[in-house]
Amino acid sequence: MNREHNWTKITAVANIPPQEGRSVTVGEVELAIFNLHDRFVTIENRCPHKGGPLCDGIVSGTSVVCPLHGWRFDLDSGAAVRASLPACVTVFPTRVEEGIILVDPSAGRRITSEEAAA
Amino acid sequence: MSGATRRLVVVGNGMAGVACVEQILKRKHDFEITIFGDEPHVNYNRILLSSVLAGEKSAEDIVLNDVDWYRENGLRARLGVRVAGIDRAAQTVIDDEGRATHFDELILATGSSAFIPPIPGVEKKNVHVFRTLDDTRALLEKSRKGCRAVVIGGGLLGLEAARGLQLRGCEVSVVHLMETLMERQLDRDGGAYLLRKIENLGIRVMLPKQTAALTGNGRVEGLRFASGEELEADLVVIAAGIKPNAELARKAALEVRRGIVVDDYMQTSDPHIHAVGECTEHRGQTFGLVAPLMEQAKVLASTLTGSRAVAFTGASTAAKLKIMGVEIFSAGSIDESEPGIETVRYEDPSLGIYKKLFLKDNRLRGVILVGDISDERRYTEWLRQDSDLSSQRRHLLFPPPVEDPGLEVAAMPESEIICGCNGVSKGTIIGAIHEKGITTLSELKTCTRASTSCGSCTGLCEQLLRAVAPDFQEETRTTLCSCVPFSYEQLRDIVKGQQLKSVQEVLNVYGNRKGCEICKPALSYMLDMLWCGGHEEDRSARFINDRVHANIQKDGTFSVIPRMRGGVTSPDELRRIADVAEKYNVRMVKVTGSQRLDLLGVKKSDLPKVWADLGMPSGQAYTKGVRMVKTCVGTEFCRFGTQDSTSAGIELERRLENLFTPHKVKMGVVGCPRNCAEATVKDIGMVGQEGSWQVVVGGAAGKSVRKADLLITVETTGQALEACELFFQYYRENANYLERTYDFVERLGIEKVRKETVYASEQERRSLLDRLQRSKTISKDAWLERETPVNPTQFVQIQPIQSPALKETII
Known part of the structure; x- marks a missing residue:
C-alpha cells in the first residue's frame, strides 16, 4: 500500500480568517478547515451529535464549539471534550505550501473509542 | 462612669x-x-x-x-x-x-x-516603593502602556507589584538578588516552577542579579548590575522587604x-x-x-480588658501569592537540613504542579504548594493542631475524594479556622449566623470579619451560609466564566479603565488567552456597548448568527426575517418577499409571533443576494439586540383606540433598531388598556390610555411569564419614548450578558431602576441618552454588509483548487 500522502490543494490561506473555520467539499467528504493563527487544522464538518456544521463554531484555544448545541471538539485529536458520551470527529492531515492549504482527504484519522474515553 | x-x-x-x-x-x-x-x-x-x-x-x-x-x-x-x-x-x-x-x-x-537597600541612585525620580495607598496611587499615575518597569525584589510583594504593573500595560522585569524567587517560602524546585509561571505571564525575570546602581540624570533611566550588565527602565519599584x-x-x-x-x-x-x-x-x-x-x-x-488568659506563642507563617493563575502557598518551616525531617513530594511539570511536605515524627512541619493550592486548608489545620498523621500517611498529598462538596464544610469540626487571616472559626460563623440572623456574605463579613482580608475563604463562608442560614441570599456578583474570572461589573471597569478595545486583548491580559463560546460573545457585546462601536470588531469572537446576520437552523441553513417596523408592511414589500421565497427555494414562509415574516431554509451563500432582493433592513431576529415593536392599530382604525400606537411603535423601533443588548429585547405598544399587542408582557411596553401613556418594563411571555412593572406614567408620546430609551440604555449598561429584562428588573428591583432612569437627575438622564445616541449614530443595518463583508469569504462557499481525483497527476 502506498503510504505517500495524497495532498489536495484546497484554497489560499487568506480565505480562512484567523480563529475561524470554513467548509469545503472535497470529493465525497465535507471538511471544516480552521485557522489557528500558527497553523491550519481540518476535521469533518459534521457534529456526531445532530450533524451541526462545525465550521461555523466558535474557536476556543485549540477546540471548536458546535453552533447548534455546544458540543466541543479538540481540533488536534478530534475527540469531544466534556461530552456526556465519548465521541469524536475525523481529523485530516493539513499543511500549508506557498500560501496554499493542502489537505489529505484520504488519510482521515479517528481516535478509537477507548482513546476518546480516556 | x-x-x-x-x-x-x-x-x-x-x-x-x-x-x-x-x-x-x-x-x-x-x-x-x-x-x-x-x-x-x-x-x-x-x-x-x-x-x-x-x-x-x-x-x-x-x-x-x-x-x-x-x-x-x-x-x-x-x-x-x-x-x-x-x-x-x-x-x-x-x-x-x-x-x-x-x-x-x-x-x-x-x-x-519598605526596606530600601543602600544602592546609589535610589533617590532618583520615578523610583518608588510599594507599601501604602499613596505609593499605589503614585504607581498608578506613573505606569502606562509601554512603560518599561523594573521591580527590584522577587518576593511576594515584588511579584504582585510586577503583575499589577503588567496589567497596567507596562513591560515588566523582575530583578532578584537570590537564585530562587520567593526563597523564604519556596525551595529551589518550587522556585523553578514559580519562575516558569511568572515568565509565562510575560514578565521577564533576572536572577541572581545584584543591583549596583540606578542610573539616569535626575530621572531614573536604568539599572547597572554588579556584573556590569545594564537594563533600561522608565520606572523602578523597590520591593526588597520591610523593616x-x-x-x-x-x-x-x-x-x-x-x-x-x-x-x-x-x-x-x-x-x-x-x-x-x-x-x-x-x-x-x-x-x-x-x-x-x-x-x-x-x-x-x-x-x-483584664485577662491574661490568652498568650501569643508565635504563629504560623502561611504565605500566599495573590496573582491570578499563579497559585502559591507556603507555610511552616521548610528547612530540609533540620535533623529528622523527611519530605514527601509530588510534581507534574506539564501541569505546573509541585507539592512538598516537610514532616517530622509523623507531624507536619511545613508545606509548599505550587499550581494547586486546593488542599491549603487541610495542611494549615495539620500545622495548627500539630496533628499526628500516622493514620493519614497514604493520603498526605491527595485527600480521599469527597462525594458531596457540601460535606467538606459539614465535616469540619466547629473549632476549625475558616478565615485564617482573621482567625474566625466555623463555630463563630455559625453562631453569628444564628444570633444575628445573617443572610448574606456581606453581612457575615461585617459581623465576623471573616473573608475580609485575602478573600480566599469566601467559598467556604458561602457554603456555610447556604447550609446554615435559612434565608441565604446569593450575592449577585457572578463571574463571567472560568476563562475570565471576573464579574461583569469588574470587567466593565477593567475594560473602561484600561482602555481595552478588543476581545483578544481582554483575554490576553485578564484571562486565559483562549476564551470560549461563553465569554467571547459576552466580551464582544461589552466592548461594543462601552466604546459605542469604537472597538476593534473581531468576528471570530461572535456566534455564527452574528457573523452572517441570520439565524442558524438545525440543518445548518439560515432563517431570514426582514424588519417590518410596528408589524406594518405594504403590498410592494409582500411582493418582493414572495419573489425571494420562490427564487431561492425558501422551504417555508412563516408568520412569526412578532408580527413579521420569516423565510426559512436559506443557504449561507445566498444570504447577501436574498437581502439585496428583499431591499429591506435586517430584523435582527438572530441576535441579542432589538427585535421588534409589536403594535395594535390604535386610533388609526380601532374604534376603542385612545392613542396612535402604530405610529408610536414605528418611531420607537426606528429609535432603537440596529442596537445590541445583553439579551434580546422585544417591545410592544398598545393604544388602549385592552392590550391587543400584549405590551405588558414585553421587555419594554407602552400602554396608551386617554391622555397618557404607561411605560412598563421587564415583562415576559416566553420561558418565563411575567407581567411588566410600571416604570412611569407620562402625558405625551415624546415623554413615553424617552422613558423607553432611558430604560433601554440603562439595561444595556448594567445587565449581565444573557440577562433578560425580567431577570434584570427583578434583580435590581423596580424602585432602583426608576430612581436611576426616569427619576434620576437631569444630568444623569442626559448622559444616558447621550451614550445611547452615540451608539445609535454609528449603528447600521447589518445587512448592508452584503456589499462589503467584514471577511471577504464570509458568505463564499470555498471550492477546492484541485479535486482529489486529479491527485495522481500532481504527486
Whole structure:
C-alpha cells in the first residue's frame, strides 16, 4: 500500500480568517478547515451529535464549539471534550505550501473509542 | 462612669492597630480610645493594594472601616497626624504639632516600612516603593502602556507589584538578588516552577542579579548590575522587604532589637506600653504576614480588658501569592537540613504542579504548594493542631475524594479556622449566623470579619451560609466564566479603565488567552456597548448568527426575517418577499409571533443576494439586540383606540433598531388598556390610555411569564419614548450578558431602576441618552454588509483548487 500522502490543494490561506473555520467539499467528504493563527487544522464538518456544521463554531484555544448545541471538539485529536458520551470527529492531515492549504482527504484519522474515553 | 474611664492611645491606624481596637470593642471595656494614623486615610486592607494596582479593586473597595465606624464606636481618629515622641514619665504622646495626649495604656502599632537597600541612585525620580495607598496611587499615575518597569525584589510583594504593573500595560522585569524567587517560602524546585509561571505571564525575570546602581540624570533611566550588565527602565519599584518601624520606641528607650521587643502578652519593656503588628519582635521573630498580626491583636485586647488568659506563642507563617493563575502557598518551616525531617513530594511539570511536605515524627512541619493550592486548608489545620498523621500517611498529598462538596464544610469540626487571616472559626460563623440572623456574605463579613482580608475563604463562608442560614441570599456578583474570572461589573471597569478595545486583548491580559463560546460573545457585546462601536470588531469572537446576520437552523441553513417596523408592511414589500421565497427555494414562509415574516431554509451563500432582493433592513431576529415593536392599530382604525400606537411603535423601533443588548429585547405598544399587542408582557411596553401613556418594563411571555412593572406614567408620546430609551440604555449598561429584562428588573428591583432612569437627575438622564445616541449614530443595518463583508469569504462557499481525483497527476 502506498503510504505517500495524497495532498489536495484546497484554497489560499487568506480565505480562512484567523480563529475561524470554513467548509469545503472535497470529493465525497465535507471538511471544516480552521485557522489557528500558527497553523491550519481540518476535521469533518459534521457534529456526531445532530450533524451541526462545525465550521461555523466558535474557536476556543485549540477546540471548536458546535453552533447548534455546544458540543466541543479538540481540533488536534478530534475527540469531544466534556461530552456526556465519548465521541469524536475525523481529523485530516493539513499543511500549508506557498500560501496554499493542502489537505489529505484520504488519510482521515479517528481516535478509537477507548482513546476518546480516556 | 466617666471618672472610671481609662485613656487608651493607639499609634498606628493600620490593620494590626485597628484589629486590636475592634477586638477591644467586642469585649467589655472602660477605655476612651484615640487612634493616630500618619496616613490621611481610614483603615484599609493593605494586603489588597496589589489588587488596586492591578485594577481589580478600587481604593474604596479595600476600605476596612469607614469614617462612620470610627464615629459610631466613639473613637477619636487623628488621621494624617504623626506621633513624634513618647514621654513615658508623664504618660503622654507628643504629636508633630507639639500637642500632648495623655494615656493610661499605649499601643504601638506603627507597622513597617519598605526596606530600601543602600544602592546609589535610589533617590532618583520615578523610583518608588510599594507599601501604602499613596505609593499605589503614585504607581498608578506613573505606569502606562509601554512603560518599561523594573521591580527590584522577587518576593511576594515584588511579584504582585510586577503583575499589577503588567496589567497596567507596562513591560515588566523582575530583578532578584537570590537564585530562587520567593526563597523564604519556596525551595529551589518550587522556585523553578514559580519562575516558569511568572515568565509565562510575560514578565521577564533576572536572577541572581545584584543591583549596583540606578542610573539616569535626575530621572531614573536604568539599572547597572554588579556584573556590569545594564537594563533600561522608565520606572523602578523597590520591593526588597520591610523593616519594623521602631524609631518611636527606640527614642523612648524601650527595648528594641530589629523590632519592638514584646512578651507573650504583647507588652513592651514598659508595662503600660504594648505593641502589635509588623513593628514587633517576639521571641526573636519579626512579622510580615497578616495572620499572626490578627492573633497578636486578640491577645493584646484580651490582656488590656483584664485577662491574661490568652498568650501569643508565635504563629504560623502561611504565605500566599495573590496573582491570578499563579497559585502559591507556603507555610511552616521548610528547612530540609533540620535533623529528622523527611519530605514527601509530588510534581507534574506539564501541569505546573509541585507539592512538598516537610514532616517530622509523623507531624507536619511545613508545606509548599505550587499550581494547586486546593488542599491549603487541610495542611494549615495539620500545622495548627500539630496533628499526628500516622493514620493519614497514604493520603498526605491527595485527600480521599469527597462525594458531596457540601460535606467538606459539614465535616469540619466547629473549632476549625475558616478565615485564617482573621482567625474566625466555623463555630463563630455559625453562631453569628444564628444570633444575628445573617443572610448574606456581606453581612457575615461585617459581623465576623471573616473573608475580609485575602478573600480566599469566601467559598467556604458561602457554603456555610447556604447550609446554615435559612434565608441565604446569593450575592449577585457572578463571574463571567472560568476563562475570565471576573464579574461583569469588574470587567466593565477593567475594560473602561484600561482602555481595552478588543476581545483578544481582554483575554490576553485578564484571562486565559483562549476564551470560549461563553465569554467571547459576552466580551464582544461589552466592548461594543462601552466604546459605542469604537472597538476593534473581531468576528471570530461572535456566534455564527452574528457573523452572517441570520439565524442558524438545525440543518445548518439560515432563517431570514426582514424588519417590518410596528408589524406594518405594504403590498410592494409582500411582493418582493414572495419573489425571494420562490427564487431561492425558501422551504417555508412563516408568520412569526412578532408580527413579521420569516423565510426559512436559506443557504449561507445566498444570504447577501436574498437581502439585496428583499431591499429591506435586517430584523435582527438572530441576535441579542432589538427585535421588534409589536403594535395594535390604535386610533388609526380601532374604534376603542385612545392613542396612535402604530405610529408610536414605528418611531420607537426606528429609535432603537440596529442596537445590541445583553439579551434580546422585544417591545410592544398598545393604544388602549385592552392590550391587543400584549405590551405588558414585553421587555419594554407602552400602554396608551386617554391622555397618557404607561411605560412598563421587564415583562415576559416566553420561558418565563411575567407581567411588566410600571416604570412611569407620562402625558405625551415624546415623554413615553424617552422613558423607553432611558430604560433601554440603562439595561444595556448594567445587565449581565444573557440577562433578560425580567431577570434584570427583578434583580435590581423596580424602585432602583426608576430612581436611576426616569427619576434620576437631569444630568444623569442626559448622559444616558447621550451614550445611547452615540451608539445609535454609528449603528447600521447589518445587512448592508452584503456589499462589503467584514471577511471577504464570509458568505463564499470555498471550492477546492484541485479535486482529489486529479491527485495522481500532481504527486
